[in-house]
Amino acid sequence: MSIDLRKWKALIVDDEELARKILREMLSTHPEIKVVAECANGMEAVKAAAEFAPDLLFLDVQMPKLTGFDVLELVDATKLAVIFVTAYDQYAMKAFDVHALDYLLKPFSRDRFESALTRAKQQKPEARTEPAALAAAARPAGQYLERIVVKDGTKVTLIPALKLDYAEALDDYVSLVSEGKKHLKQQTISGLEMALDPALFVRIHRSYLVNLERVVRIEPYAKDSKVAILTSGVKLPVSRAGFARLKKLLDDRS
Amino acid sequence: MADQFNIRKTLWVSLWLAWLLFAALLSVWLVSTWGMTWRSAIALAVPLSALAQGVAWSARYSCRSNPIGRTGLSQLFFTHIASAVVLSFLWVIVGRILARWLDSGLGWSGTALQFSRLQLQLFGLGFGYYLLAVAFHYALYAQEASRQAQERALESSVRARDAELSALKAQINPHFLYNSLNSISALTSIDPARAREMCILLADFLRMTLGLGEKALIPLQEELDLLDRYCAIERVRFGERMNVEQNIQEAAKSCLLPPLLLQPLFENAVVHGIAQMAEGGSIRLTVGQMDGRLALVVENSWDPEAVSARKKNGVGLKNVQRRLEARYGKEAFLEATTEENLFRVRLSLPAETQGAQ
Numbered sequence A: 001m002s003i004d005l006r007k008w009k010a011l012i013v014d015d016e017e018l019a020r021k022i023l024r025e026m027l028s029t030h031p032e033i034k035v036v037a038e039c040a041n042g043m044e045a046v047k048a049a050a051e052f053a054p055d056l057l058f059l060d061v062q063m064p065k066l067t068g069f070d071v072l073e074l075v076d077a078t079k080l081a082v083i084f085v086t087a088y089d090q091y092a093m094k095a096f097d098v099h100a101l102d103y104l105l106k107p108f109s110r111d112r113f114e115s116a117l118t119r120a121k122q123q124k125p126e127a128r129t130e131p132a133a134l135a136a137a138a139r140p141a142g143q144y145l146e147r148i149v150v151k152d153g154t155k156v157t158l159i160p161a162l163k164l165d166y167a168e169a170l171d172d173y174v175s176l177v178s179e180g181k182k183h184l185k186q187q188t189i190s191g192l193e194m195a196l197d198p199a200l201f202v203r204i205h206r207s208y209l210v211n212l213e214r215v216v217r218i219e220p221y222a223k224d225s226k227v228a229i230l231t232s233g234v235k236l237p238v239s240r241a242g243f244a245r246l247k248k249l250l251d252d253r254s
Numbered sequence B: 001m002a003d004q005f006n007i008r009k010t011l012w013v014s015l016w017l018a019w020l021l022f023a024a025l026l027s028v029w030l031v032s033t034w035g036m037t038w039r040s041a042i043a044l045a046v047p048l049s050a051l052a053q054g055v056a057w058s059a060r061y062s063c064r065s066n067p068i069g070r071t072g073l074s075q076l077f078f079t080h081i082a083s084a085v086v087l088s089f090l091w092v093i094v095g096r097i098l099a100r101w102l103d104s105g106l107g108w109s110g111t112a113l114q115f116s117r118l119q120l121q122l123f124g125l126g127f128g129y130y131l132l133a134v135a136f137h138y139a140l141y142a143q144e145a146s147r148q149a150q151e152r153a154l155e156s157s158v159r160a161r162d163a164e165l166s167a168l169k170a171q172i173n174p175h176f177l178y179n180s181l182n183s184i185s186a187l188t189s190i191d192p193a194r195a196r197e198m199c200i201l202l203a204d205f206l207r208m209t210l211g212l213g214e215k216a217l218i219p220l221q222e223e224l225d226l227l228d229r230y231c232a233i234e235r236v237r238f239g240e241r242m243n244v245e246q247n248i249q250e251a252a253k254s255c256l257l258p259p260l261l262l263q264p265l266f267e268n269a270v271v272h273g274i275a276q277m278a279e280g281g282s283i284r285l286t287v288g289q290m291d292g293r294l295a296l297v298v299e300n301s302w303d304p305e306a307v308s309a310r311k312k313n314g315v316g317l318k319n320v321q322r323r324l325e326a327r328y329g330k331e332a333f334l335e336a337t338t339e340e341n342l343f344r345v346r347l348s349l350p351a352e353t354q355g356a357q
Helices: A018-026 A042-052 A070-072 A090-097 A110-122 A131-137 A189-195 A242-254 B003-034 B038-065 B073-105 B111-169 B175-192 B192-212 B220-241 B250-254 B263-276 B313-331
Strands: A010-012 A034-041 A054-061 A081-086 A101-103 A149-154 A155-162 A164-170 A171-178 A181-184 A200-205 A206-213 A215-222 A225-230 A235-238 B242-250 B253-257 B281-290 B291-300 B335-337 B344-351
Touching: A010 A018, A010 A042, A010 B192, A018 A034, A018 B175, A034 A042, A034 B003, A042 A054, A042 A070, A042 A155, A070 A131, A070 A149, A070 A242, A081 A090, A090 A101, A090 A131, A101 A110, A131 A189, A131 A200, A149 A181, A149 B335, A155 B073, A164 A189, A189 A200, A189 A206, A200 A235, A200 A242, A206 A235, A215 A242, A225 A242, A235 A242, B003 B038, B003 B111, B038 B073, B038 B111, B073 B111, B175 B192, B175 B220, B192 B220, B220 B242, B220 B250, B220 B253, B220 B263, B220 B281, B242 B250, B250 B253, B250 B281, B263 B281, B263 B291, B263 B313, B313 B344
Parallel strands: A010 A034, A010 A054, A054 A081, A081 A101, B242 B281
Antiparallel strands: A149 A155, A164 A171, A164 A206, A171 A181, A200 A206, A215 A225, A225 A235, B281 B291, B291 B344, B335 B344
């Protein structure tokens, strides 16, 4: 990425006006950086990121509707450098440390701001973290994903984990089926499996993760293979290892 | 200490009563069963009874050095039986010497002979009486031990509650502080006058929080003053997004309530309500006094789909509930309900005022 040849485009995302203002003020001494937009919430941020394709993102962690982590999952994180800004969130801070990400703790000094900016400029795109892994690290131990954020074009959908029927692996994407609708998300099925409550979601097949509450029954299909029938009538293949996992989970429950 | 003294007094009174009663019954027995003259019977019974009470009292020390749970059963048995035998024997010997003296010394003839016929029964009486005394002392000890255990349990629960309360009172959300300081940091260059105003608001809030924490009860008005500061600070952060409405009955303002009861509820309303709504929302406080009860209602808009809404909310509410319970027991209650986009906490407690506490 050529830093000096063109202006850097920065996006400031924070739900507090004063918090945005102080970032803008500190950026005002950097003529090489242009603030293309200020966003007061995650939805606006996702939209602005698609519109302006910024190079630098100042991202507050705690915001209404979408958190900073959600936003990171929904923007093309490989193309921009992120500086997280937070007041106090022990889990978020732990996650940043784990992923060697720089972050600003409110309130921050000019010196601290400058060093974070310098580091962000030097960040190599390939060294950037996978957003889902970062979000997972920011969850307290024993807590699982409560909702999945998906972007269909410019529209952001929140799928509560309990309303997810099943997920199907499609190369680099997963197809999430909820309330009769399919949503595509760029994520691995293993990554999704790890984020969801293992007492509720079970990997019945290499390509299928199912919500246990939706399974009506298991039927033999052919020699050595079975199918799971869901409340919606959908049939999903169950592998031998998947059947063992399913059985163990049901045994643990009863 | 006072209890100790009371036990002593009770023991002394019962000792005197036992002496008289024992002497009287012994005299009657000596006269009616053994045909002794009243004169001889009383002369024997009074000192023997005194001696019996003394020995019965001394059983206390034997019991104390052989506590019932920590001494082997055989040792317990042997110690007390042996003492009973030896002491009763000595007791009868004393009676015998006394009877002889009455007989020959005072010339109350026949006393020694009558005594020699009943000395075996007298030994039995002494033996039984001593064991009775042992049982009595053990019962007394057991009662005292259980009372002390109860006292200790009560004391420790009171201490635990006090510790919890003081921890609660000192609790100031670090998130709130850092965000406020960040607002001040931003204002210093944009609007120095407002930055100073914010510093003062924050200082007032901290001073009041720490000061109120030391009191058991405060008038509602003081809590409202604190809430004013709190809301003013949060409004600097949230601006138009935060709307506060108050509807407070004038008479209720002098009612007393534990400090920092409403502030955590407001903080919940901000953190889990307002802060989670992109377009903002309102907090409404309604306070009324009726039929000797004080009713407080905190309502806030909230987004049922927000992630943080449920779990963390529980902690602040539970703390308030526990503090209400500690102060009022079953006389107060807290109820949290949700209604589409509204989160409501209702508190009801006895309406106390400064004068009529």
